[in-house]
Amino acid sequence: MEYEIHRKETRGSADHGWLHVNHSFSFASYYNPKRMGFGVLRVFNDDIIDPTYGFDTHPHKDMEIITIPLSGELSHKDNTGGEGVIHQGEVQVMSAGTGVFHSEYNRHTDKPANVLQTWVYPNAKNLEPRYDQKAYDKSGRKNKFQLIVSPDGRDDSLWVNQNTFYNMADLDLGTALDYKFNSKDSGVYLFVIEGEVEIAGEVLNKRDAIAISSREDFKIKGNLDSQIILLEVPLSA
Numbered sequence: 001m002e003y004e005i006h007r008k009e010t011r012g013s014a015d016h017g018w019l020h021v022n023h024s025f026s027f028a029s030y031y032n033p034k035r036m037g038f039g040v041l042r043v044f045n046d047d048i049i050d051p052t053y054g055f056d057t058h059p060h061k062d063m064e065i066i067t068i069p070l071s072g073e074l075s076h077k078d079n080t081g082g083e084g085v086i087h088q089g090e091v092q093v094m095s096a097g098t099g100v101f102h103s104e105y106n107r108h109t110d111k112p113a114n115v116l117q118t119w120v121y122p123n124a125k126n127l128e129p130r131y132d133q134k135a136y137d138k139s140g141r142k143n144k145f146q147l148i149v150s151p152d153g154r155d156d157s158l159w160v161n162q163n164t165f166y167n168m169a170d171l172d173l174g175t176a177l178d179y180k181f182n183s184k185d186s187g188v189y190l191f192v193i194e195g196e197v198e199i200a201g202e203v204l205n206k207r208d209a210i211a212i213s214s215r216e217d218f219k220i221k222g223n224l225d226s227q228i229i230l231l232e233v234p235l236s237a
């Protein structure tokens with residue numbers, strides 16, 4: 001299996017006072033020519049946003065943006081009419097397409113929000129912008145994969161304009177899962193949210209990741225009670 005380990009300490013980090021962020025790939029002031037993305041996955045940010053703070057209205061274009069709150073809640077508003085609160089346990093997708101302006105704020109006054117924000121290049125440019133969000137029952141990922149994003153909305157997932165599949169799983173100590181690829185043209189970026197897992201003899205701890213670029217089905221073992229997110233994405237646009 002061809003892969004590259006991304007240890008948590010190798011991520012780019014920045015402290016903006018109200019925003020504490022770790023970048024898996026080059027983003028904003030962090031630039032690493034060896035970390036420009038993984039296939040069509042361009043951004044994987046692990047953000048901590050202080051109470052009442054957030055991102056003022058700003059633009060995006062031709063990008064599929066998937067946001068996953070790990071703790072806390074975000075208030076969202078955009079110029080397509082999308083508006084609401086994204087809670088822990090929910091997933092948000094926003095297709096920027098021809099262009100969208102939006103804002104995101106931590107709606108709490110007393111606790112930070114921890115959010116995974118990912119950007120995926122779409123399969124076509126100048127698409128119609130759209131916004132959607134969905135709540136997922138965590139019991140649906142207990143020692144199994146729960147599909148949360150797909151290209152066609154299968155299995156109650158949110159759909160995006162790309163042949164990408166996002167799965168989450170909560171593994172008990174000693175539990176092993178087999179992952180089978182959906183596409184022969186894809187790779188997998190797996191990120192450990194909590195705990196410790198083992199893949200291909202490699203041990204990954206909390207906030208470590210592995211980028212798997214060969215299409216070989218593989219096994220994931222929980223060395224501790226663990227939470228993971230797994231992104232299967234095309235390796236070329």
